[in-house]
Amino acid sequence: MEPRISGFDYQRVPVAEGVALNAAVGGSGSPIVLLHGFPQTHLMWRHVAADLAADHTVICPDLRGYGDSDKPEDTDGNAYAKRAMAADVVALARALGHERFALAGHDRGALVAFRAGLDHPEAVTRLASLDVLPTLDMWEVMHGVSAAVGFHLYLMAQPPGLPEAMISAGADAFFGHFLDAWSNAPEAIPEDVRAAYLRACRAAVPSIVADYRASATVDVRHDEQDRATGNRLGMPVTVLQQDWGAALGFDAAARWRAWADDLRHVTVACGHFMAEEAPAEVVGELRALMAR
Secondary structure, X not given: OOOOOOOOEEEEEEEEOOEEEEEEEEOOOEEEEEEOOOOOOHHHHHHHHHHHOOOEEEEEEOOOOOXXXXXXXXXXXXXXXXXXXXXXXXXXXXXXXXXXXXXXXEOXXXXXXHHHHHHOOOOEEEEEEEOOOOHHHHHHHOOHHHHHHHHHHHHOOOOOOHHHHHHHHOHHHHHHHHHHHOOOOHHHOOHHHHHHHHHHHHOOHHHHHHHHHHOOOHHHHHHHHHHHHOOOEEEEEEEEEOOHHHHXXXXXXXXXXXXXXXXXXXXXXXXXXXXXXXXXXXXXXXHHHHHO
């Protein structure tokens, strides 16, 4: 049996033509949608979701291309644009009866949440981003040898064919590298959950690469358009990040202030997988965001 979020119901929800998302839903009250990161699935929210479900309706989908959600072929370079993935999230919430909802994302899911906040401000009431910069800013701050930490971004930005073949040849080693290198507390991801992450990623190499490739192409164009037109996040925003700014030489809070009018920026001491390594801190920040 695959591990699940205890006490949550699971369903497949159609969100776009040919695309249904696997979603775990639990609790009752004002809705909050939690979007997972790489190389993970919705399971990364298991502790946070169970806590928040005491007084919120909590929706934890697998993003398109990940986990048990559908993995459409990327025929035109747009199937995994964050714009398309954000539209999935809005459609998911609406199908479950929620026209407006709070949204939190980690890593890749945070990029989807960011795009949803810009594209669908009428739907997203509050926004939390865990351990990323917006796509355009990410590329702007990475340069020189310090960019080696993001080697996977450059690998998966290459045209279709080579990155998929290279990653598929050693999928467990590739995805397992990030689970090991980015964690300050390996015990936070127990063996059954780690195995579930690796199985899910192994079965989704083309769509995961397409997701990352979009972040070097269409997603950059969308961010550039928003920056040029002054489109910003008008809802309350909370950002939790490791101190990447100190490591790579940029002001992370200033980068976020350029996008968000009402920002709380917090530097955390845990590793990248903060919802698993420091769930109580994440829950506390999300509850504070919901109260703003």
